[in-house]
Amino acid sequence: MCRSHQCHIVPPHILEELAKRGNISCKKTLNDAHRILARRNSALNDLLIRDAIPGHGDRLVYDSENGYEQQVKLVRKEGEGPINDLAVNQAYDNSGFVRAYFKESFGLDSIDSKGLDIISNIHYGKDYNNAYWDGDEMTYGDGDGKEFTNFADAIDVVAHELMHGITQFLGNLEYRGQSGALNEHFSDVFGTVIKQKFLKQTLEEADWLIGDAIVTKEFPGVAIRSMKAPGTANEFDNQPDHMDNYYSGADDNQGVHVNSGIPNRAFYLCCQEIGLDDCALIWFETLKVLWRTANFFDTLKMLLTTANTLKEKKKVHDSAPEAVARSFFEVGLTLEVA
Amino acid sequence: MKYQIKVEGGFTGITKEYNGEMHFSPDERKAILKLLQNPVKSKNTGLRDGFVYSFMLRDGTSSYTAHFDEANLPITLRNVLARISKKS
Numbered sequence: 048m049c050r051s052h053q054c055h056i057v058p059p060h061i062l063e064e065l066a067k068r069g070n071i072s073c074k075k076t077l078n079d080a081h082r083i084l085a086r087r088n089s090a091l092n093d094l095l096i097r098d099a100i101p102g103h104g105d106r107l108v109y110d111s112e113n114g115y116e117q118q119v120k121l122v123r124k125e126g127e128g129p130i131n132d133l134a135v136n137q138a139y140d141n142s143g144f145v146r147a148y149f150k151e152s153f154g155l156d157s158i159d160s161k162g163l164d165i166i167s168n169i170h171y172g173k174d175y176n177n178a179y180w181d182g183d184e185m186t187y188g189d190g191d192g193k194e195f196t197n198f199a200d201a202i203d204v205v206a207h208e209l210m211h212g213i214t215q216f217l218g219n220l221e222y223r224g225q226s227g228a229l230n231e232h233f234s235d236v237f238g239t240v241i242k243q244k245f246l247k248q249t250l251e252e253a254d255w256l257i258g259d260a261i262v263t264k265e266f267p268g269v270a271i272r273s274m275k276a277p278g279t280a281n282e283f284d285n286q287p288d289h290m291d292n293y294y295s296g297a298d299d300n301q302g303v304h305v306n307s308g309i310p311n312r313a314f315y316l317c318c319q320e321i322g323l324d325d326c327a328l329i330w331f332e333t334l335k336v337l338w339r340t341a342n343f344f345d346t347l348k349m350l351l352t353t354a355n356t357l358k359e360k361k362k363v364h365d366s367a368p369e370a371v372a373r374s375f376f377e378v379g380l381t382l383e384v385a
Numbered sequence: 386m387k388y389q390i391k392v393e394g395g396f397t398g399i400t401k402e403y404n405g406e407m408h409f410s411p412d413e414r415k416a417i418l419k420l421l422q423n424p425v426k427s428k429n430t431g432l433r434d435g436f437v438y439s440f441m442l443r444d445g446t447s448s449y450t451a452h453f454d455e456a457n458l459p460i461t462l463r464n465v466l467a468r469i470s471k472k473s
């Protein structure tokens with residue numbers, strides 16, 4: 048057993064190997080060490096950096112007033128009523144829905160399971176076509192009005208960005224290559240799960256689209272991504288739906304938003320067999336045991352282990368492990384049998 | 386000055402590229418080239434879905450290239466990009 052205080056003197060590559068073999072305390076130490084190092088580097092570069100302040104999972108919405116700064120003007124905080132700004136109320140309400148989903152489904156106390164306050168910055172920049180998580184808080188642009196509209200309006204976008212925060216604190220999947228595509232995948236998974244809960248949809252009613260609410264009629268497509276049919280959401284959509292079409296270029300941190308289409312499709316297929324809630328539970332529990340550099344095969348292996356464990360505990364359908372294996376087989380991923 | 390700017394990543398993952406030529410005042414030109422020659426190191430490794438900005442500007446026979454992310458893109462270059470994207 049590797050207790051966390053002992054792990055600090057163990058070199059990172061050994062910690063990674065132990066984490067790979069399922070040692071959760073080593074994995075946690077490794078994740079913490081990376082986070083501390085990143086924060087220390089930031090602090091050295093910027094003496095004004097904010098320290099993480101333990102919170103109560105409160106929602107704080109700031110208005111960037113179309114500039115490129117965060118936390119400019121606090122416009123609504125936890126418990127306060129709606130104000131006369133739609134984007135503010137959307138960021139507040141959508142982040143509240145996401146927070147409630149994770150609390151009710153997995154007992155998670157905010158993003159970091161320690162009550163981290165949920166900070167949203169809205170009206171960021173001019174015609175800014177993006178939303179992002181920066182390690183501490185979320186930032187939403189209004190969109191240019193030509194192709195994109197307000198990003199805070201879309202529940203799946205808000206859930207996707209908040210999920211990046213949860214992933215950071217649970218698995219901290221490195222944001223490049225396959226681990227980066229998995230980071231994107233987990234955000235899309237809980238983006239679609241929470242969207243379906245928000246809209247009270249059945250599996251059949253769900254469109255499995257990500258970002259359909261932020262595109263205008265002029266945008267050449269119906270959404271940003273499709274989990275059901277990766278590569279079909281718009282005319283720029285180059286997501287593969289099978290390992291045969293795996294993107295191996297350097298763009299976008301080696302295709303983090305591209306290759307996520309492969310596990311995304313597997314998730315969609317698995318949901319068709321055992322349902323949304325069983326899949327959400329298996330995926331969430333798997334994220335807890337993944338490590339920073341996990342790849343697609345590592346993830347499949349851990350999904351199968353988790354599905355078997357949950358099956359034994361009668362928490363998911365009996366056919367869950369087979370459903371996971373079949374879904375990944377369909378996208379070209381199977382575990383090699385020794 | 387001739388420019389070639391690439392904005393990739395972001396939540397959408399849709400890459401935008403801008404190629405063309407733009408006139409800058411001598412002071413602007415000096416400020417822009419200084420920023421491209423001495424880019425501030427990125428302060429944030431926790432960025433997810435942030436844009437990655439690649440600037441390439443040609444001034445006569447010299448070309449200047451620099452990469453930035455959401456955390457270290459200087460406001461001067463943001464404003465240049467805003468002008469260029471409005472033009473296209």
Ligand SMILES: [Zn+2]
Pocket residue numbers: 207211231234396433434
């Ligand atoms: Zn993302």
